[in-house]
């Protein structure tokens with residue numbers, strides 16, 4: 001019964017977008033993950049890129065290729081499956097030189113259809129609040145046919 005309930009829940013994955021020693025990203029990511037879990041109606045997952053040490057993208061074809069053969073790398077297989085199993089995402093991202101971290105961009109680039117038509121939100125931080133990183137990630141998300149938030153004056157008070 002409980003297993004059936006969990007199976008039908010929306011899966012929201014919080015992605016920890018940096019891996020360096022002493023990183024800040026895990027603090028907001030763990031907090032957001034806990035808030036999602038507290039709701040009780042969401043299957044919240046924490047996807048820490050430290051647990052997915054993928055090589056730099058090195059495939060002959062693009063991940064968007066129809067009928068793309070399964071990846072041989074076990075870590076990439078796990079990552080691709082984790083994205084496929086998720087219905088939506090919270091990217092917790094640093095700003096490195098006006099953009100997202102390389103490790104996050106690489107993780108994004110390995111996958112394509114598994115991102116399509118899924119909701120995405122961004123949480124950033126840093127001396128300029130990570131705004132430029134989110135700006136770039138929004139454009140990337142559109143290219144991935146995801147559904148990033150739009151600024152809509154009707155939503156403002």
Ligand SMILES: Cc1cc2nc3c(=O)[nH]c(=O)nc-3n(C[C@H](O)[C@H](O)[C@H](O)COP(=O)(O)O)c2cc1C
Nearest residue numbers: 018020023024025094095096097098125126127128
């Ligand atoms: C390689 C590098 C580049 C950075 N570039 C920027 C930047 O362009 N703008 C900014 O506001 N902060 C920048 N910072 C500061 C980061 O926002 C800050 O160190 C943040 O904590 C990094 O996230 P992390 O701790 O999760 O790795 C940079 C930090 C690093 C390590």
